[in-house]
Amino acid sequence: MDRPEWAPPGIDVERPSAARLYDYFLGGSHNFAADRAMAQQLLATAPDIPLIAQANRAFLRRAVQMLAESGIRQFLDIGSGIPTLGNVHEVAREVVPDARVVYVDLDPVAVAHSSVLIRGQEGVAAIQGDVRKPGDILHHETVRNLIDFTEPVALLVIALLQFVRDEDDPAGIMAQLRGALPSGSYLALSHGVVDGWRHDKEMVKNLYSRTTTPPASRTRADVAPFFGDFELVDPGLVWVTQWRPDQPSKIDGIKAAKSAVVAGVGRKP
Amino acid sequence: MIVEPAPRGFTDGSHITRVARAWARAVAGASYVPMAHVDIELRLAGFTTRLLRVLTSQPFDPSPATQIGVELVEAHFASPETLGHTINVLADRLPPLAGTSLDSSGRRVMRVLSALSVGYTRGLRERTLDEQESIRQATVLAQLQTEHALRESQEAFRHAAVHDQLTGLPNRIFFEKQLADLIEAGGARHVAICFIGITSLQAITDRFGHVLGDKALTVTADRLRTLARSLGHPLARFAGDQFVMLIEDPAGTPHLAGVADQIIATLSTPVHTDRHLLPMSASIGVVDRPVAGMDANDVMRAAGMTLQWAKAEGTNRWQLFDQARSDREIAKHALTADLAGGIDRDEFFLEYQPLVRLEDRAVIGVEALVRWHHPRLGRLSPGRFIDLAEESGQIVRLGGRLLDKACRQAREWAKLTDSPPYVSVNVAVPQLRDGAGLLRTVDNLLQEVGLAPELLQLEITESASIPDDPQLRRTLDDIAGLGVRLALDDFGSGYSNLGYLQNLPVNQLKIDMQFVRDWKPSSTKSLLPSLVKLAHDLRLSALAEGVETLQQAEYLESIGCDHVQGYYFGKPQAASSITSLLLEWSAEEI
Numbered sequence: 036m037d038r039p040e041w042a043p044p045g046i047d048v049e050r051p052s053a054a055r056l057y058d059y060f061l062g063g064s065h066n067f068a069a070d071r072a073m074a075q076q077l078l079a080t081a082p083d084i085p086l087i088a089q090a091n092r093a094f095l096r097r098a099v100q101m102l103a104e105s106g107i108r109q110f111l112d113i114g115s116g117i118p119t120l121g122n123v124h125e126v127a128r129e130v131v132p133d134a135r136v137v138y139v140d141l142d143p144v145a146v147a148h149s150s151v152l153i154r155g156q157e158g159v160a161a162i163q164g165d166v167r168k169p170g171d172i173l174h175h176e177t178v179r180n181l182i183d184f185t186e187p188v189a190l191l192v193i194a195l196l197q198f199v200r201d202e203d204d205p206a207g208i209m210a211q212l213r214g215a216l217p218s219g220s221y222l223a224l225s226h227g228v229v230d231g232w233r234h235d236k237e238m239v240k241n242l243y244s245r246t247t248t249p250p251a252s253r254t255r256a257d258v259a260p261f262f263g264d265f266e267l268v269d270p271g272l273v274w275v276t277q278w279r280p281d282q283p284s285k286i287d288g289i290k291a292a293k294s295a296v297v298a299g300v301g302r303k304p
Numbered sequence: 305m306i307v308e309p310a311p312r313g314f315t316d317g318s319h320i321t322r323v324a325r326a327w328a329r330a331v332a333g334a335s336y337v338p339m340a341h342v343d344i345e346l347r348l349a350g351f352t353t354r355l356l357r358v359l360t361s362q363p364f365d366p367s368p369a370t371q372i373g374v375e376l377v378e379a380h381f382a383s384p385e386t387l388g389h390t391i392n393v394l395a396d397r398l399p400p401l402a403g404t405s406l407d408s409s410g411r412r413v414m415r416v417l418s419a420l421s422v423g424y425t426r427g428l429r430e431r432t433l434d435e436q437e438s439i440r441q442a443t444v445l446a447q448l449q450t451e452h453a454l455r456e457s458q459e460a461f462r463h464a465a466v467h468d469q470l471t472g473l474p475n476r477i478f479f480e481k482q483l484a485d486l487i488e489a490g491g492a493r494h495v496a497i498c499f500i501g502i503t504s505l506q507a508i509t510d511r512f513g514h515v516l517g518d519k520a521l522t523v524t525a526d527r528l529r530t531l532a533r534s535l536g537h538p539l540a541r542f543a544g545d546q547f548v549m550l551i552e553d554p555a556g557t558p559h560l561a562g563v564a565d566q567i568i569a570t571l572s573t574p575v576h577t578d579r580h581l582l583p584m585s586a587s588i589g590v591v592d593r594p595v596a597g598m599d600a601n602d603v604m605r606a607a608g609m610t611l612q613w614a615k616a617e618g619t620n621r622w623q624l625f626d627q628a629r630s631d632r633e634i635a636k637h638a639l640t641a642d643l644a645g646g647i648d649r650d651e652f653f654l655e656y657q658p659l660v661r662l663e664d665r666a667v668i669g670v671e672a673l674v675r676w677h678h679p680r681l682g683r684l685s686p687g688r689f690i691d692l693a694e695e696s697g698q699i700v701r702l703g704g705r706l707l708d709k710a711c712r713q714a715r716e717w718a719k720l721t722d723s724p725p726y727v728s729v730n731v732a733v734p735q736l737r738d739g740a741g742l743l744r745t746v747d748n749l750l751q752e753v754g755l756a757p758e759l760l761q762l763e764i765t766e767s768a769s770i771p772d773d774p775q776l777r778r779t780l781d782d783i784a785g786l787g788v789r790l791a792l793d794d795f796g797s798g799y800s801n802l803g804y805l806q807n808l809p810v811n812q813l814k815i816d817m818q819f820v821r822d823w824k825p826s827s828t829k830s831l832l833p834s835l836v837k838l839a840h841d842l843r844l845s846a847l848a849e850g851v852e853t854l855q856q857a858e859y860l861e862s863i864g865c866d867h868v869q870g871y872y873f874g875k876p877q878a879a880s881s882i883t884s885l886l887l888e889w890s891a892e893e894i
Contacts, residue, residue, distance in 0.1 A: 121338025
């Protein structure tokens, strides 16, 4: 039977979730057998995935650090996933001790886990929300309580939009989210793209189609418009490993183009 | 990040840094470490320094390396690959750091790395188990939250389905279920229903719009809710401006009257809004029934009917259901429903009552009187159905049929005798309002039947609306223009505006029978002479209705009344009887 429209999203631990797969690829154990089984299949096709996940996670850390250093005190992290390592509030609060952070995820397990993790911490909250309904997120009571939309906000959309298909109008979603932010706000965005992907695209896509959020295929050129009229800060929209790396080191586990993720940070004029 | 100083005498900081850098490079990508590279190198340098101290300890004790293994995992250098790469790098790089002065350093390194591995795997296992436990707990929590949210949304959904959005009160569906449950449970002996109509609401909405109408309704609902709570009776918004209160086992009619009075008092208080003071009023229909054998639908029908009675009584009234009155109304409804079919089946027929000229007692006309031969109820007099026919609009069709019958009959009589009677047919106001239709019907009929227009008379009831309605006046003029007679029926019983009489194209005043009935030979006060004189002054003939005795007839003759009608001169009778009468008289004349 179909779930009625008004029913909250359910939990199906037998069905892999993108959030828990991501945790697995980062080396975490916040995942279930179904997630791990699929992760193994993905790894057989694309052994670089853990490195891509790490590179993306490192971008989040660098971006949040840069934003906090730029004076941003409030962060809205949509598609925050299972809190693994280096969560936004931890990174931000190293710079801005009273930074306020709201985590938003569709996966109720991810939200519950986040809630436990941040329990007792003022100014940090986790809510369940679907980026495909941006109005619901923007008007969520918790969001309204913690985020002051008259002050600059950092909107984090990290490795999320590749799970929003074109028919769900990601451009419209992003326009609505950007529109809610005041001048001086930032958008940090990363997006898995098919350019430079040297593994079997179809296989990966088919595997991810079994998750609760089937993926979309986009290219680098498709991603740029998500920033709208936001002005990209240096170095612009680049491979995720190239976005303000800690040092020009060869230590990175993956070559830039193989990362298959582009990333950038834009500022609302 | 603080780099611990290297054990004195063995090496300097730059050596440690080189080892740490090599170590960092080896483990890069093996696990996600949430630090910048520079911090990773510093952290590994710290571990290197401590390992070097363990390696060179005197006496040699490798066990502190176990703790370093644990801490490596805690610092998120945590994956099987990381351990492998770590052992590789350290096995190569630690002995040179320790220097060659140590005997069997190779063996010591092995023991240190072995202790490190133990700590590392222990840490990794702990971490895995902790994470698994935390995700399990998160799942349980999420499941609870989902179930809770589902229950809440189900409840909200159910609540919304059976509650009214505007007032938050239970709605009709809820109420009907409640009543049905109550009947089914059979716990109560009696159930009373107060069916409340907010009679002022329509006017408020019409005048101020829906926003204010809703506001008035909300305030009303709140007042009712407060009252219902204090009385302990369930309340629901039934529909629109209607509310219902359910009273189980009411303590008799006085109790119900008390409740109804309280409701009226509560609801007739004006509602204040920002800018208006809205006068409020309500009516209530109260039904009290035994629960045994109760039919919920029937109770609500009765309640609705009783509310209508209360409304008809005026504002702020309540009425108690009356079975006899209800039966009458139901019978009336049934009869109304039968009317159309009765016309189709030609169940209506005419009887004719002679209209007599007093001067020579000659029958100069007959009044056609309708009867209904009802298939179930038998012969019905017009008093039973004419009003219903007017209310239901069937009167126009019925009137047309009767006119047709009467004209054809009049034509029959015209063939029989040289001085045939005119036929006087009653016309109702709705027929007159259908002015053009009536005119066409009459004109066509006269032509089709071949009846002289002066042999048809239409009787119109004295009505308040005629003088003020130019269209009705025009219709009467047009009909008179055809040469058809017009009579004003039941004169003196209605709302005469005498002024208009002089301009009305009528030929005859039919003086209401009450004047004749009230007249006694001993009477010193009677309006009859004046009414006759009035007719004559207007150049109309005067006809007295309801003449039943010779005395009455003689009196009327004495005051100059022209014509009479009544049992003394002939009851309403079948057309054939009139025919016989006419034949008799024409034979006498010959």
